[in-house]
Amino acid sequence: xxxxxxxxxxxxxxxxxxxxxxxxxxxxxxxxxxxxxxxxxxxxxxxxxxxxxxxxxxxxxxxxxxxxxxxxxxxxxxxxxxxxxxxxxxxxxxxxxxxxxxxxxxxxxxxxxxxxxxxxxxxxxxx
Amino acid sequence: xxxxxxxxxxxxxxxxxxxxxxxxxxxxxxxxxxxxxxxxxxxxxxxxxxxxxxxxxxxxxxxxxxxxxxxxxxxxxxxxxxxxxxxxxxxxxxxxxxxxxxxxxxxxxxxxxxxxxxxxxxxxxxxxxxxxxxxxxxxxxxxxxxxxxxxxxxxxxxxxxxxxxxxxxxxxxxxxxxxxxxxxxxxxxxxxxxxxxxxxxxxxxxxxxxxxxxxxxxxxxxxxxxxxxxxxxxxxxxxxxxxxxxxxxxxxxxxxxxxxxxxx
Numbered sequence: 588x589x590x591x592x593x594x595x596x597x598x599x600x601x602x603x604x605x606x607x608x609x610x611x612x613x614x615x616x617x618x619x620x621x622x623x624x625x626x627x628x629x630x631x632x633x634x635x636x637x638x639x640x641x642x643x644x645x646x647x648x649x650x651x652x653x654x655x656x657x658x659x660x661x662x663x664x665x666x667x668x669x670x671x672x673x674x675x676x677x678x679x680x681x682x683x684x685x686x687x688x689x690x691x692x693x694x695x696x697x698x699x700x701x702x703x704x705x706x707x708x709x710x711x712x713x714x
Numbered sequence: 715x716x717x718x719x720x721x722x723x724x725x726x727x728x729x730x731x732x733x734x735x736x737x738x739x740x741x742x743x744x745x746x747x748x749x750x751x752x753x754x755x756x757x758x759x760x761x762x763x764x765x766x767x768x769x770x771x772x773x774x775x776x777x778x779x780x781x782x783x784x785x786x787x788x789x790x791x792x793x794x795x796x797x798x799x800x801x802x803x804x805x806x807x808x809x810x811x812x813x814x815x816x817x818x819x820x821x822x823x824x825x826x827x828x829x830x831x832x833x834x835x836x837x838x839x840x841x842x843x844x845x846x847x848x849x850x851x852x853x854x855x856x857x858x859x860x861x862x863x864x865x866x867x868x869x870x871x872x873x874x875x876x877x878x879x880x881x882x883x884x885x886x887x888x889x890x891x892x893x894x895x896x897x898x899x900x901x902x903x904x905x906x907x908x909x910x911x912x913x914x915x916x917x918x919x920x921x922x923x924x925x926x927x928x929x930x931x932x933x934x935x936x937x938x939x940x941x942x943x944x945x946x947x948x949x950x951x952x953x954x955x956x957x958x959x960x961x962x963x964x965x966x967x968x969x970x971x972x973x974x975x976x977x978x
Contacts (some may be wrong), residue, residue: 601765618906622918649914653760654866654906659880666871669763676764687913695913702795703725703941705973707910709757 600673612655627667718749719781721852723794730943736967751780774801792867792942803874861935862886893969902929927955
């Protein structure tokens with residue numbers, strides 16, 4: 588286990604993962620549940636156990652919609668989305684480039700696509 | 715006339731012109747003066763909750779500082795509202811962040827979160843008042859069943875946004891009543907539409923937006939209203955439903971007699 592990485596995730600998220608009581612409400616209410624390999628509750632307990640590499644390498648990072656529903660509904664105020672965000676930041680910084688490249692954007696656009704979608708997709712996957 | 719700083723954000727000047735135009739004409743008719751700051755920047759679209767991330771929060775801080783001497787900062791787009799309020803909330807509680815931002819922006823003194831941020835709907839509720847609004851309606855939406863779609867960005871995280879009850883909100887339903895319509899309550903009104911995933915995964919976006927539209931239709935809605943350009947896009951383009959979707963400001967302007975062509 589990489590203690591430095593775990594410490595960095597804890598500081599960056601600002602979350603105390605040990606508060607989790609494993610009720611699974613975050614995952615049950617997640618709108619991306621079916622799309623994820625690792626679910627919000629798994630992010631929390633895997634970070635607690637220091638199993639961070641599988642999370643960093645998972646596409647689940649980019650399925651989170653940052654809708655904050657897990658933050659709102661956690662009965663222990665663990666705030667799982669903040670853990671996901673910290674791991675995503677670690678992944679983006681390590682790979683040294685954005686999750687999306689500029690060349691991928693034009694084919695994904697249509698005339699009605701709001702700028703907000705493009706800005707958000709980029710901002711979320713870069714830092 | 716009360717004067718507020720008005721932040722439109724990137725999309726209101728491009729793909730969401732109706733959201734912007736009808737917000738401005740309605741505010742004027744309601745006695746609210748909206749002043750746009752010069753050279754505003756995009757808010758960034760998504761807030762990063764990372765405690766050690768500073769650079770991506772700076773554009774929101776610039777906007778907050780531009781409103782320091784007015785009665786408050788008004789946003790209309792749900793995403794701008796979310797990013798700017800979360801930035802304001804976090805910076806007000808984090809002295810180290812205040813210092814870092816002061817150094818990045820080369821400020822004489824630190825910004826400590828003094829600006830009050832209102833979503834346009836909060837301005838209608840808390841400054842204009844829904845009773846007062848009701849008295850100014852000339853074309854009520856009588857008999858219209860209108861479903862309010864909050865999505866995620868207007869309400870959550872409620873600690874920072876402090877707009878309404880995040881699980882049982884009423885501000886949009888009260889707005890609908892004020893303009894003479896009948897609000898429709900449905901299960902998916904505060905669940906996510908899929909957001910920006912539409913760029914990478916149309917299938918996921920269509921599942922989410924379809925669930926929202928089905929839920930509103932099953933509850934008997936004639937139309938659905940939103941404050942978010944990306945929600946409007948997903949609900950219209952990705953849901954597969956033909957239920958009409960409008961910005962809440964379009965209905966506001968129409969009820970106030972400021973919009974000629976009816977979209978009903």
